[in-house]
Amino acid sequence: MATISQSSRQSPAGAERQPVPAARARSVLELIGDTPLLEIRKIAAGLLRPGVRVFAKLEGFNPGGSVKDRAAAKMIEIGLARGELKPGKVIIDSTSGNTGIALAMVGAALGYQVELAMAANASRERKQILAAFGAKVNFSDPLEGSDGAMMLCRQMIARAPERYFKPDQYNNEANPLAHFETTGPEIWRQSAGQVTHFVAGIGTGGTVMGTGRYLKSRRPEIRVIAVEPDDPMHGLEGLKHMASSIVPGIYHEEELDDKLPVSTEDAYEMVYALGQIEGLLVGQSSGAAMVAALRVARQLKQGFVVTLFPDFGDRYLSTNLWVGWQRWRREDFARRLDKWTGRANATT
């Protein structure tokens, strides 16, 4: 029997039948999205009723390494279409890190300069990645968190407003739209329409709003649950504690079914567990999302719970996440997991 390459050599028409690699693309931008959905089985084993499953969408597989590639590409696409971004202009924004990396990547791919305002305590890895994409970074006071970066960005624009295009991820509807158009449909497809709950952290709120809206448009009973740090002085890079922050314009809490607080300590422990038990190294906001997803899943008799892991863990190796982790013990974790995610009265 002829192999595929032999038959295509013999007949030009056969060349069309050659298998094309799934990810053959003309630009790195075409590789954004279509991330895998992984079932988290080992950590959940024994905690959940037989009809309940938990899955995580692995956004670290995006070319810029995070969920933010989706929003950055969409905001720039719409900015170009509206003529707000044109050759010679500089893309500027405030960012806790991943959006900056995504903007820097998209800017480089399209030939635009990128300038960012960022809290000075962002991880060393993130700063180096931004520099490698050719972006220019201005640092704000770490004690002011992401709000400090927003204020610094405003000052930079005020000096030369005509020079900049600001995607403004906190107030740009293209941010949730990216998730409405891609993340939501992907989860619907990957779960074969079985998804019952979507659980995601809030940074700008783009992910939870856009994905949640899409899923509810397919089946209004799907529950959409946000995850936030339980304390204003948290260590969950990428997530916002809403009560003590400037509320993003795109964030509409009334559309959510629930909002669960997660402590920094529990989220960090979950990151260690995901690494050692599932073989999956993720960032701290993924740890928080997983704690909340298990808490939701434990209440259920039946369910298909989907959470989203915004990025992988390698860009946090120099952060507090990995200070003192050697004391972590798998045996203690099992006991504590039972406590944090405690099962109340089960619902459907």
Ligand SMILES: Cc1ncc(COP(=O)(O)O)c(C=O)c1O
């Ligand atoms: C690590 C991390 N987790 C979670 C989020 C939250 O995403 P969103 O802004 O879509 O709410 C972000 C966003 O910046 C992030 O960088």
